[in-house]
Amino acid sequence: MTNPYFIQGPALISFSGGRTSAYMLKMMLDAHGGAFPPDVHVVFANTGKEREETLRFVHECQARWGVPIHWVEFRSRKVSRPIEERFEEVTFETASRAGEPFEALIRDKQYTPNAVMRWCTAELKVRVMKWFMQARGYKNWVNIVGLRHDEQHRVAKSRKPNKEAWTNVLPLDDAKASQRDVFRFWFGKLSISEVVEACRTLGGNALAMLLPQGFDLGLFGFEGNCDGCMLKARAKLWEIERTKPGTLQWWADMEVIGKGQFVTEYSYAELIRDVRTQPDLFAGGLFDNDPEMDAECGTWCGEAA
Helix, strand or coil: CCCCCCCCCEEEEEECCCCHHHHHHHHHHHHCCCCCCCCCEEEEEEEECCCHHHHHHHHHHHHHHCCCCEEEEEECCCCCCCCHHCCCCCCCCCCCCCCCCHHHHHHCCCCCCCCCCCCHHHHHHHHHHHHHHHHHCCCEEEEEEECCCCCCCHHHHHHCCCCEEEEEEEEHHHHHCHHHHHHHHHHHHHHHHHHHHHHHHHHHHHHCCCCCCCCCCCCCCCCCCEECCCCCCHHHHHHHHCCCCCCCCHHHHHHHCCCCCCCCCHHHHHHHHHHHHHCCCCCCCCCCCCCCCCCCCHHHHEEEC
């Protein structure tokens, strides 16, 4: 049988920086004997609002597994500029950590993304990765997306024909890999409840030393890669601001600059005020069945506006 993790280039491996995406990357590396051919590129698009844990995780995958990962960031939407100038390749050390690429896009568009026009991923990730490949002279390529077999609602969307230069390939779905496989890869025989308790008592770094890979993302599913993503439930955003005060301030500032709210029902300034006036407002539910926010966030979003 053909190994679903073995691919022919030219190809772009879209690396979200989450556990599932990293699991797929390792399976693909192993299928290729530990190194990809020159026309297979692993790309991580940084919006400037990724959690520091995510950035460190991407860096660790790169260093521990010896795989080149291209870090790219949005710079301009102007079609008058050469493709090479619309994005910039950065490193772990130089990557934006204060939302500069995202803010530049909001200022350019003069409005914030929202439930109807969720263009942030399409513009800051999908399109930037497209430019990365086009800048290297590729006309067509395979786009490798980390969606599991137990995510059929997202898989179906990604498998639909598109008019883009790439064709989506989903090796995790083809291999029938599930969340259980990903979880076992990172946590071995530990159960979810044991991992949660270990994180609370040991802390992320101490726990990682006990894990099969020797390192981990270090985030709970509700925290996700994007620190204040509008798709997170209100209660999750309250908890994020309560445990890491100041996280949501950038989002509140962008609602002023973009002259609109990310979420119709409430503003981020309201979320901050809620936490400051009622610090014990949040009451459980962090580990319920909400969607994992470390997933390929592009599968949540509409086309670029």
